[in-house]
Amino acid sequence: MSEGSFPAWLERVGAWSSQTVTERQLAALSPVGTRPSLPVYLARLWQRRHFIWADARARALGSQRGTMLGNVWLIAKPMLDALVFFVIFGVLLQTSRGIENFIGYLIIGVTLFPALQRAVTGGAQVIHNGRRMIRGFTFPRAVLPVAYTLRSAIDTLPSLIAVLILVAVTPPHAWPTWRWLLIIPIFILQFLFSLGLTFVVARITTLLPDMRNIWPFLTQFWFYGSGVFFSYERFIDHPVVLAFMDWNPGYLILTMYRDCILYATVPDSRSWTILLMWSLGMLVTGFVFFWVKEESYGAER
Template sequence: MTTPATEPPLDTGAYQALFDASPKTTKVVTLANLTRVGARPPLGQYIALLWARRNFLWRDARARVGSNSRESVLGKLWLVLEPVINGLTYYLIFGVIMGASRGVTNFVGYLVIGVFLFQFTTKCTTGGTRAVTSNTNMIRAFTFPRAALPIAVVLRELLSYLWALAALAALIYLLPEQETFTWRVALVPVVLVLQVMFTLGLALFLARWTVAIRDLATIVPLVSRIWLYASCVFFSFDTLEDRGLPPIYGTVMQYNPMFQVLDMVRDCVLYATIPDLTSWLILGGWAVGMLVIGFVSFWRAEESYGR
């Protein structure tokens, strides 16, 4: 009968000698480089994070515009047909039935410029109210600068807007009363850039405050409709005095940013004139001011989104 083998006794002295011979190192753990999850980064870093995602935002906008058009039979034709149909409807109501075309040179061009350009801002502001509230699950699941959501809305509408602008140019320069192409048209892109800046700032501002006041999602479309009628989309600014309105209405109208956008584009395209300096200053002030206010207010509430 064999006895089980037993392990030799542990030589603790050898292990202690080995431990004493090993070099002693001390590591200091600091929390200085750690940040709280979901914390709002500084404004400069926030802008850098958005800029780093610019390619994704642009490709995502292109993909969404393409996917939306593929779901319908006419596809991207709807990007052109929708504003054309709206313009035709407003022409029949205001131009033919209500006689708003009296005293307006090239009322068709006057009307389609108003309808096409105002529709871009309306869609961006309406989409901006839902940009954050409709993506709550994604905000809770991923860490990214939340301003990317309203920016993505404006990018998608901008891509659709380019198709509408091509249709607008065709209507103005091919349909009766045809306009003469002049060098003043080169000023139109500058006006449109200011419009996009203003619209982006407004979309950011509305996206931020709709999170706090959910009723804004319902109120904004109603206010946009009033804004549409107050921006001289269907009638001429010069006819306000003929309608017996007090001069204060004309003053308020001139400080309306969308009125300035429409009026300046009409000057360049329809009347071959350069918008005056006052118009540039008013629209430029609205564009820069609204973009700064909208972006900063959205950034300041960064930590509240998704709660």
């Protein structure tokens, strides 16, 4: 730089330094990492929908990578689980009495209920597993539970297809009917319910990390209390208790799947209403519950 140009450069620097920020510009600034309003938060989440889909699709069907059979285990493992439960509860303990097409009943329960369990056990890990991304980038933290739940739904699809094939080829056969199309809205409502549940579990576990060790025990109680391999009517004859148990969303989802797939019937309006209430109620409540603590998810613990 020449000597003649130095004063001009210095003069420009002085001019820049003398510039002031207007009050309007200051009002537009906000601290980094603060929780935005709910409408703004939803808009930012929608803007990242392509990332959510790409992340879920990239991670889906990857739980068995590194094994010889690969994704075959996504279908084989639930079937082996169903075989174990059939021998113990169907043959030895005779819980199959009074249940039409117990093999199909068991296959649906053992194969499809774990997706609900993963919403709890896997949802408890989403913030912990994404902590590096949280500390390195600015984005709505709800991206992580949404991407995880979407990935879990994709993982469930091969198992659901396997269920439809197995109940059709295994005696007593459950042949396809138009009612199988009702699986789609049931699956969507299950996804919405699981997403809301993941939001709730993610926030609780972030505040109380020890819950990661407790959720699996609670989901086991839920598993055994949702009629996965037995019918309530055989063990409970009190109508009030039965009505209360019917409000269990896990039992309700399995029952609606069984009605459509095994028994060629349309679930009654009461079941649709209750499941819709559970799904939308859990989604809205869980999302707001998660959003309220948005600022705390990147904190050191």
